[in-house]
Amino acid sequence: MKRVLSRIAMGSALLCLFPAAPYAADHDHHAMAAPAAALTDGVVKKIDKAGSMLTLTHGPLENLGMPGMTMAFKVQVPGAVERLKVGDKVRFLADYVGGEIVIVRLEAAK
Numbered sequence: 736m737k738r739v740l741s742r743i744a745m746g747s748a749l750l751c752l753f754p755a756a757p758y759a760a761d762h763d764h765h766a767m768a769a770p771a772a773a774l775t776d777g778v779v780k781k782i783d784k785a786g787s788m789l790t791l792t793h794g795p796l797e798n799l800g801m802p803g804m805t806m807a808f809k810v811q812v813p814g815a816v817e818r819l820k821v822g823d824k825v826r827f828l829a830d831y832v833g834g835e836i837v838i839v840r841l842e843a844a845k
């Protein structure tokens with residue numbers, strides 16, 4: 736529990752530093768860079784609907800410092816696992832939630 740709290744506190748501290756960054760005043764730069772960098776491409780390899788788990792082959796997750804690989808993720812996006820089938824292409828954002836890596840955003844990719 737302590738580790739979880741310190742992780743959250745650290746995340747908040749990093750967010751608080753953001754407005755002081757040199758590019759903070761450059762609003763156009765922000766609007767373009769943030770959403771595009773957030774999502775990573777993945778392909779659905781396996782679905783566990785009961786456990787709300789997805790096995791994805793994914794590209795590099797820059798926010799987690801993780802290279803591309805195939806792995807299972809817990810999904811915290813309501814209804815997302817139910818809508819998918821093996822072979823679907825997705826775009827997603829994974830992040831630490833309570834000390835484990837969880838998919839927090841997920842959308843279909845064409």
Ligand SMILES: [Cu+2]
Nearest residue numbers: 801804805806
């Ligand atoms: Cu991975």
